[in-house]
Amino acid sequence: MVSEDTRTELEEMLGQVPSWIEPIPDEAADHAWGMVRDLQFGETTLSQREKALVGLGAATAIQCPYCTHFHTAEAEMEGVSETGLSEAIGIASDVQYFSSVLHGAQVEYDEFVEETADIVEHVENQQAAAPSDD
Incomplete structure (x- = not known):
């Protein structure tokens, strides 16, 4: 399960906490979201x-x-x-x-x-x- 901070961030960015994050082990859930947020949704070299x-x-x-x-x-x-x-x-x-x-x-x-x-x-x-x- 994601932390409360990550849950809040997910709800703000995506309008919900998507079901795909729930099966991720607690120790990795916040990190997994951080990778998606920073690489896929964040400002990077690629548009x-x-x-x-x-x-x-x-x-x-x-x-x-x-x-x-x-x-x-x-x-x-x-x-x-x-x-x-x-x-x-x-x-x-x-x-x-x-x-x-x-x-x-x-x-x-x-x-x-x-x-x-x-x-x-x-x-x-x-x-x-x-x-x-x-």
Whole structure:
């Protein structure tokens, strides 16, 4: 159970103490809320929109209906369109698919790292050589 201070903070921020916090052991409940509050809802380098899309992508990849529902609602609240939601889910699916391919084929990790560095260099060179929009 969360402390009274955390309970008050939850009620102020969310309008309630959500049921998902109740099963967290007493020793960790306040800390768990602090992580959500500070990282997901707090001001960080990522915008709320970006965080919602990252959350949706992760939720999709781990196939969690609870997280998918929450982060979809969060993304919609941040103005992400149905097309944007579909794109985020598609990217998450691509990552999960290619992770399966790479692991199943046992692609050599060090070789993959080198190839990625070469790809990044090539794309950066192409971008630098592209005509400016000015």
